[in-house]
Amino acid sequence: MLEIVIARIKMKNPLMLASGILGLTKESMEKFNHAGAVVTKSIGKEERKGYKNPVFYETECGILNAIGLANPGIDEYIKEIKGIKIENLIGSIFGKDEEEFSYVAGKISEYVKAIEMNMSCPHAKKFGIEFPTEEIKEAVERVKEAKKPVFVKLGVENILKRAEQAIEGGADAIVAINSIKAMAINIEVGKPVLGNKIGGYSGRAIKPIAIRCVYELASNFDVPVVGVGGVMNAYDVIEYLMAGAHAVQIGTGVYHMGEKIFSNICNELMEWMEKNNYEKIEDIVGLALKK
Numbered sequence: 547m548l549e550i551v552i553a554r555i556k557m558k559n560p561l562m563l564a565s566g567i568l569g570l571t572k573e574s575m576e577k578f579n580h581a582g583a584v585v586t587k588s589i590g591k592e593e594r595k596g597y598k599n600p601v602f603y604e605t606e607c608g609i610l611n612a613i614g615l616a617n618p619g620i621d622e623y624i625k626e627i628k629g630i631k632i633e634n635l636i637g638s639i640f641g642k643d644e645e646e647f648s649y650v651a652g653k654i655s656e657y658v659k660a661i662e663m664n665m666s667c668p669h670a671k672k673f674g675i676e677f678p679t680e681e682i683k684e685a686v687e688r689v690k691e692a693k694k695p696v697f698v699k700l701g702v703e704n705i706l707k708r709a710e711q712a713i714e715g716g717a718d719a720i721v722a723i724n725s726i727k728a729m730a731i732n733i734e735v736g737k738p739v740l741g742n743k744i745g746g747y748s749g750r751a752i753k754p755i756a757i758r759c760v761y762e763l764a765s766n767f768d769v770p771v772v773g774v775g776g777v778m779n780a781y782d783v784i785e786y787l788m789a790g791a792h793a794v795q796i797g798t799g800v801y802h803m804g805e806k807i808f809s810n811i812c813n814e815l816m817e818w819m820e821k822n823n824y825e826k827i828e829d830i831v832g833l834a835l836k837k
């Protein structure tokens with residue numbers, strides 16, 4: 547009932563673990579085998595230590611983070627994911643140009659079902675939202691040489707133009723959205739809270755923004771869309787599906803509820819579908835686009 551195929555990947559349900567959430571070690575990712583797919587932490591060519599602390603701050607309606615793409619570099623990471631027991635592992639990668647993207651994609655491709663290109667980190671300069679729009683097409687073309695389905699993850703900034711470039715380069719799916727550039731001030735000391743000052747905002751508060759992005763992407767392009775941002779329960783998933791998403795990713799929801807969020811949502815989703823006479827996920831996809 548919950549199965550869905552997206553970019554040639556068969557998933558037992560439309561829920562994916564979002565990148566950056568417990569995606570660094572084999573043990574932490576294997577806990578999510580009941581998700582339709584698991585996306586790794588974003589991995590680059592070289593090791594990055596990330597930004598100075600604090601890198602994480604909980605606000606009233608979401609969380610701010612500026613981890614700084616901390617990762618061990620692709621060679622070390624491959625040692626970690628070799629032999630991992632995950633049905634659908636998707637490798638998230640980043641790079642400052644098409645050469646770096648292509649290098650990391652070539653190395654990770656053998657170990658993953660698909661590659662997700664992170665082109666939307668809100669605080670990592672050229673590794674993210676500042677990756678030039680006019681270079682996206684070529685970067686995607688180079689990653690496609692790894693012969694795996696390619697998901698391109700975009701942020702709210704200039705999303706339709708960037709999606710157009712990604713699709714021209716051969717993207718098999720668009721993932722929307724990443725956390726949104728934001729900050730908080732500690733008023734006792736009169737300084738920004740985060741070590742990097744600026745971070746990314748995620749969780750409940752960004753859901754309407756992400757829903758708008760998914761709706762616009764699904765209205766303008768034929769490639770499947772994966773919605774991300776603020777998913778906490780089955781009603782959120784249904785909203786994303788109706789806006790045109792074929793699947794959703796969950797990040798901050800895992801921080802609030804732990805890995806059981808996936809089985810809870812699957813149960814709620816099946817109950818809702820039965821009650822409302824939907825046989826399969828595809829029957830819900832894009833319903834709001836038709837009205």
Ligand SMILES: Cc1cc2nc3c(=O)[nH]c(=O)nc-3n(C[C@H](O)[C@H](O)[C@H](O)COP(=O)(O)O)c2cc1C
Binds near residue numbers: 565609664699752
């Ligand atoms: C602590 C943290 C680390 C993240 N790291 C990454 C990352 O490495 N790569 C990436 O593409 N997105 C990263 N994200 C963004 C999430 O994958 C997701 O797009 C965003 O948080 C919105 O979804 P949510 O509201 O369900 O968290 C990170 C988010 C958080 C909260």
